[in-house]
Amino acid sequence: MERSYWERIAPNYNEEIFDVLQNDTSGKIVGAIEQIASKEKTVTDLGCAIGKWIPLLATAFKHVVATDISAINLDIAKEKCKAYPNVEYQRMDMSAGAITVIPCDVAVCINAILTDNLKKRINFFQSLNICINSGGHLILVVPSLESKLYTNIIAHRWNVDDDHKEKIESADKAYALAKNIKQGVTDIDNIPTKHYLEEELQLLLTLEGFEVERIEKINYTWKTEFTNPPKWLAEPYPWDWMVVAQKSPL
Numbered sequence: 001m002e003r004s005y006w007e008r009i010a011p012n013y014n015e016e017i018f019d020v021l022q023n024d025t026s027g028k029i030v031g032a033i034e035q036i037a038s039k040e041k042t043v044t045d046l047g048c049a050i051g052k053w054i055p056l057l058a059t060a061f062k063h064v065v066a067t068d069i070s071a072i073n074l075d076i077a078k079e080k081c082k083a084y085p086n087v088e089y090q091r092m093d094m095s096a097g098a099i100t101v102i103p104c105d106v107a108v109c110i111n112a113i114l115t116d117n118l119k120k121r122i123n124f125f126q127s128l129n130i131c132i133n134s135g136g137h138l139i140l141v142v143p144s145l146e147s148k149l150y151t152n153i154i155a156h157r158w159n160v161d162d163d164h165k166e167k168i169e170s171a172d173k174a175y176a177l178a179k180n181i182k183q184g185v186t187d188i189d190n191i192p193t194k195h196y197l198e199e200e201l202q203l204l205l206t207l208e209g210f211e212v213e214r215i216e217k218i219n220y221t222w223k224t225e226f227t228n229p230p231k232w233l234a235e236p237y238p239w240d241w242m243v244v245a246q247k248s249p250l
């Protein structure tokens with residue numbers, strides 16, 4: 001997942017990319033943001049894409065720094081969010097070795113740390129710390145590996161959607177899939193995408209200087225995984241992980 005991938009997707013973003021804000025019908029992410037928001041605080045939206053979260057953030061915080069690696073995404077966000085004068089747009093690669101930023105009181109990072117490249121993920125997690133003031137908060141949402149495996153097991157056991165119609169065209173592809181899954185990297189729409197374990201998130205954030213306050217499931221309907229979910233298929237529903245963490249005070 002290079003910058004070029006996100007630039008290419010940008011013009012058709014709504015058709016191509018899962019909308020977390022719309023699909024979180026529990027409102028847990030909005031609730032978590034509102035709980036720590038204040039007109040005295042600044043917030044950065046890391047991986048803001050076309051700015052779906054900006055209206056909420058701009059209304060609840062003093063100032064918003066909308067950050068993304070994609071210039072096209074940022075242009076779309078800017079155009080859509082003209083009504084919010086307290087938003088500043090910043091093109092930045094959070095996976096770059098060293099970043100220079102003015103830290104904010106809060107960072108929101110929703111399904112942005114998806115790269116299959118370990119070095120880029122390490123850098124992104126380090127950048128999270130740099131972007132937040134000491135004592136400030138992080139709200140992080142990422143795909144769940146547990147949920148993905150649970151979905152795969154159901155698909156295979158009950159042949160749902162013809163077992164997800166997975167095609168493994170070559171020995172190279174089979175090797176890549178096997179190697180990736182050991183690292184929690186598994187395809188979404190044929191794109192190798194990092195998925196996370198709950199314990200892994202706890203460890204990663206603790207080692208980056210955060211105190212994890214809570215990790216919660218953000219549940220979606222089975223329609224987000226299967227075209228034809230079996231009628232009997234109910235809870236637990238597929239989920240992403242949401243982490244609320246505080247950067248340790250100095």
Ligand SMILES: C[S@@+](CC[C@H](N)C(=O)[O-])C[C@H]1O[C@@H](n2cnc3c(N)ncnc32)[C@H](O)[C@@H]1O
Nearest residue numbers: 006047048049052068069070093094095110112
């Ligand atoms: C799946 S979208 C999520 C968008 C948004 N947070 C939302 O929930 O609607 C991921 C976004 O992260 C951005 N992104 C990916 N890698 C990045 C990086 N290294 N630095 C900054 N932004 C990045 C992409 O350009 C894309 O806009």
